[in-house]
Amino acid sequence: MSQAPRYVIETFGCQMNVHDSQRMEDALRAHGWVAAEGEHDADLIVLNTCSVREKAEHKLRSEVGRLRPLKRGRPDLVVAVAGCVAQQEGEKLLRAIPHLDVVVGPDNLAELPLLAETIRNGGPPVARTVFDLDRPTFLSGGTHEAVHEKGVCAFVTTMKGCDERCSFCVVPYTRGPERYRPLDEIVDEVRTLVARGVREVTLLGQTVNSWMPPEVLDVSTSSHDQSPSMRASSSHFATLLRTIAREVPALGRLRYTSPHPRHLTAELIDAHGELPVLARHLHLPVQSGSDRMLKRMIRRYTREAYLERVNALRARVPGLTLSTDVIVGFPGETDDDFAHTLSLVREAGFVALFGFKFSPRPFTPALKLADDVPEAVKDERLAALFAAVAVQQQAHLASLVDSTVTVLIEGESRPNLTRQAKFPTRVMGRTERNEIVHLDVQAGRDPSPLVGRFLEVRVSQANAHSLVGALAEADVRDLPEARAEPPKARRSLTIVSEG
Numbered sequence: 001m002s003q004a005p006r007y008v009i010e011t012f013g014c015q016m017n018v019h020d021s022q023r024m025e026d027a028l029r030a031h032g033w034v035a036a037e038g039e040h041d042a043d044l045i046v047l048n049t050c051s052v053r054e055k056a057e058h059k060l061r062s063e064v065g066r067l068r069p070l071k072r073g074r075p076d077l078v079v080a081v082a083g084c085v086a087q088q089e090g091e092k093l094l095r096a097i098p099h100l101d102v103v104v105g106p107d108n109l110a111e112l113p114l115l116a117e118t119i120r121n122g123g124p125p126v127a128r129t130v131f132d133l134d135r136p137t138f139l140s141g142g143t144h145e146a147v148h149e150k151g152v153c154a155f156v157t158t159m160k161g162c163d164e165r166c167s168f169c170v171v172p173y174t175r176g177p178e179r180y181r182p183l184d185e186i187v188d189e190v191r192t193l194v195a196r197g198v199r200e201v202t203l204l205g206q207t208v209n210s211w212m213p214p215e216v217l218d219v220s221t222s223s224h225d226q227s228p229s230m231r232a233s234s235s236h237f238a239t240l241l242r243t244i245a246r247e248v249p250a251l252g253r254l255r256y257t258s259p260h261p262r263h264l265t266a267e268l269i270d271a272h273g274e275l276p277v278l279a280r281h282l283h284l285p286v287q288s289g290s291d292r293m294l295k296r297m298i299r300r301y302t303r304e305a306y307l308e309r310v311n312a313l314r315a316r317v318p319g320l321t322l323s324t325d326v327i328v329g330f331p332g333e334t335d336d337d338f339a340h341t342l343s344l345v346r347e348a349g350f351v352a353l354f355g356f357k358f359s360p361r362p363f364t365p366a367l368k369l370a371d372d373v374p375e376a377v378k379d380e381r382l383a384a385l386f387a388a389v390a391v392q393q394q395a396h397l398a399s400l401v402d403s404t405v406t407v408l409i410e411g412e413s414r415p416n417l418t419r420q421a422k423f424p425t426r427v428m429g430r431t432e433r434n435e436i437v438h439l440d441v442q443a444g445r446d447p448s449p450l451v452g453r454f455l456e457v458r459v460s461q462a463n464a465h466s467l468v469g470a471l472a473e474a475d476v477r478d479l480p481e482a483r484a485e486p487p488k489a490r491r492s493l494t495i496v497s498e499g
């Protein structure tokens with residue numbers, strides 16, 4: 001009997017790409033593929049790419065180049081590039097990289113097994129980068145047994161594409177226009193995942209809170225005709241959240257990412273106040289605290305409107321934590337503009353932040369603006385931003401020492417060589433406010449029964465980015481004996497970077 005073909009997927013970029021990689025994995029497994037140990041024994045290597053920042057794109061090009069000798073030694077190996085760079089460059093990639101076999105865009109991931117098989121049977125290199133505009137399909141994560149390996153947290157796609165067209169962003173060009181998944185399909189996937197042991201679901205979309213039922217979009221000439229804006233108070237997305245809460249009562253925790261501030265309407269804020277299943281944390285990208293920059297970025301809100309929304313949300317959900325994305329060094333950004341960003345970071349009280357230096361991206365309006373902020377100034381501003389948030393994060397984490405928090409245990413913490421012999425194992429989880437909590441497990445105990453449980457934990461220590469807590473005696477008393485050997489790390493999915 002011939003051996004099943006093996007794959008490796010390496011992922012660059014955002015949560016959306018991580019989710020796409022999982023869907024590719026599901027599609028390959030459904031066609032008889034199995035995870036390889038590593039590149040050395042893979043029959044297919046997929047690089048799932050990101051083009052949001054220039055750095056991510058450079059990384060991809062060097063990764064593909066690194067595979068050249070491997071392909072030369074094993075001509076049967078299939079090398080594929082998926083994701084946003086694949087969509088952006090299309091066939092050009094095949095011409096530029098002779099050892100590349102498959103280029104597959106985000107809307108064509110389900111075709112990957114067939115494309116790989118065609119190459120293995122001697123077919124020519126192929127590029128598939130067609131947007132499914134007429135009948136959009138959404139790959140479900142609840143249909144395949146691979147879900148069992150992904151633990152207690154899962155992502156569920158609600159929409160694809162983006163209509164916002166922020167002036168710095170390539171996503172509307174690589175992911176296409178907004179298309180929404182039907183409500184029933186989303187609720188069904190959440191229900192299936194929960195029935196399989198998932199406790200926390202994160203709804204995914206480029207502007208997840210602009211979601212609307214596809215039938216609403218069908219009768220509109222443009223999604224923005226019906227889309228709730230900063231001025232409107234309604235929210236189809238709030239209806240989706242309420243429906244999930246009602247139809248899947250066994251769901252332990254619900255998050256969503258990434259919302260656009262202008263779609264954080266009064267009704268959505270009300271839903272946060274009403275639904276206990278919604279986590280008390282929101283990642284709400286702001287990008288800049290300067291109105292002049294927000295206008296140039298075409299973000300369609302002002303600093304004041306952003307803060308107004310955040311304050312309304314906090315009034316409805318006391319103690320809610322916020323994180324954000326910020327770009328420094330956007331064309332024309334002065335010291336004064338950046339000072340406005342720093343002051344907004346303090347005023348909004350973010351406890352985490354992803355900061356990026358502006359880099360011009362193909363097709364975007366900002367490409368036409370002079371990239372006039374020197375690299376050294378961008379570096380300085382980024383460092384100042386991180387320092388400001390670090391102070392706030394530290395103060396927030398320190399304020400939790402000696403309090404009791406509810407932690408959903410996700411799995412074992414990364415190995416730490418300096419760990420005491422008495423506590424060789426640590427599990428980690430997150431609170432509803434997204435604080436990461438590590439918990440020591442006594443030597444000789446197997447912590448796996450804790451995974452998927454919500455535990456009440458006393459916080460004993462605050463680290464720079466996480467908390468340490470103590471497990472209650474009752475939670476560890478019945479844990480079985482530790483395994484003789486720790487399980488092998490799974491190598492099929494490598495997360496190379498966060499977006």
Ligand code: SF4
Nearest residue numbers: 162164165166169171
């Ligand atoms: S909202 Fe703006 S930054 Fe976000 S994906 Fe759309 S265009 Fe890009």
